[in-house]
Amino acid sequence: MVDSNQESAGTSQMSDGAPRPKNKLTIEELSYLPPPAPFYVQQGLREKLLSKCKENPFVPLGVVFTTVVLALGLGTMASEKHRRKAQLMMRLRVGGQGFAILAVLAGVYHNTKMGTGKKG
Template identity: 45%
Template structure:
């Protein structure tokens, strides 16, 4: 009888230790209010840190869309030029990312 009670009490202790992180999280949250950054705020912060990356992404997307429209209309020459521009814009974006990484690592 005492063995079964000991096993049950051990199980209860293990259950409490598994759920301790919940009370810890609640305690931390109640002491200080942590500001959760919205998607718009994060975009603004990242744009201020390295504005060339979103610009490069926009150029890439624009060249892709215009190139696909030209392709669907049968304008092969413009479509080919837009796909080449898209590759150049992707290269620009990758270069901007690398510059941002180096800049951040030097801080």
């Protein structure tokens, strides 16, 4: 039997006689609930990269262009004969970076305008 002091304190007795708080639920009390559904689909790195490239293909194009031009520019800087070519490569690199940034901004604008952006 539960006395009134335990009842007013927010506890009840378990089958073994030990008091337990009223707001704690046991496994048996929760067994009727279905398992929780996942809120999102887990994607690996490759799947996520491919889906992002499909959303806005100009961003990876700008990044690859910038990387190639940077590598070529650094290679030409090593020799003193090709200073003009190295300067041209660095200018192309800046242009590639600008293209990549504009592609990101255009993709963000397109997603917000079309309402395909992910919420929350």
